[in-house]
């Protein structure tokens with residue numbers, strides 16, 4: 001029996017998506033027929049999976065994302081945030097970091113809303129091919145080494161990419177260790193000139209956007225051995241309020257530390273978080289670091305979801321991680 005579907009769909013092909021499929025490999029051909037009688041797994045759909053499928057089918061933003069070739073509906077949230085807060089600048093070159101960029105909708109939006117010479121770096125713990133005009137590294141933002149790699153990327157793009165390529169090439173066996181920095185791909189049409197205000201400053205980034213949340217270990221979809229679709233094999237939020245909230249606080253704070261290390265004075269930070277008891281602590285730290293901090297839930301974010309966004313503008317000069325966290 002063949003199981004053919006992303007983890008999010010629980011390993012079940014929704015009949016509306018795929019009626020049948022013939023797989024050919026040399027002279028072997030195998031036919032998959034999706035019907036209630038042939039697929040016992042489809043009848044095992046849990047009620048939450050059925051709800052998720054029905055909601056996706058009827059969702060305005062999901063349909064629109066498909067029409068517009070946007071990698072996920074999340075892209076609309078960033079568009080809405082930008083319409084209100086004007087973070088991207090078409091007439092000014094910006095250095096932009098997209099944390100947790102996979103599958104890549106925010107990066108697509110960033111590339112479309114910013115100056116063509118802007119440098120955009122996507123960072124994700126999962127392997128994912130970035131959209132056109134965006135570079136990416138596979139790395140864990142909770143690792144200090146990742147922060148250094150991001151800095152080096154903006155200071156000396158070519159050298160960093162060469163080193164990552166070399167490190168990748170010397171790995172005999174592909175490492176599954178998610179904290180290993182590894183080149184996934186280098187965007188096309190990258191500007192070769194590095195954009196730094198002050199020569200000896202570490203403040204090299206204009207904007208950090210973060211839509212991260214904790215990816216859960218893979219539970220299904222093991223048949224799929226291509227790495228590009230890894231994102232779809234992972235479940236995302238656990239559904240456990242306290243766990244999602246705690247994990248999102250850690251990720252937002254890792255993003256804030258990155259901002260305090262690399263963001264130019266006046267720069268901006270957008271981060272998604274799952275609301276809960278500790279978000280006031282995060283907000284307090286953000287206020288110490290930025291002139292303006294606003295909680296904003298874009299219309300594209302589902303009202304039943306506990307996700308919310310902090311939009312922080314005007315990075316204050318001279319604020320250090322020690323000053324904010326200690």
Ligand SMILES: C[S@@+](CC[C@H](N)C(=O)[O-])C[C@H]1O[C@@H](n2cnc3c(N)ncnc32)[C@H](O)[C@@H]1O
Pocket residue numbers: 071072074075099100101102103104105106107123124125126139140141142211212213214215231251
């Ligand atoms: C909601 S998805 C991002 C969607 C993306 N903004 C888009 O528009 O397509 C959250 C991402 O955060 C990533 N992530 C979670 N923890 C991470 C970490 N510690 N370091 C890097 N990426 C992480 C996950 O792998 C996942 O791809």
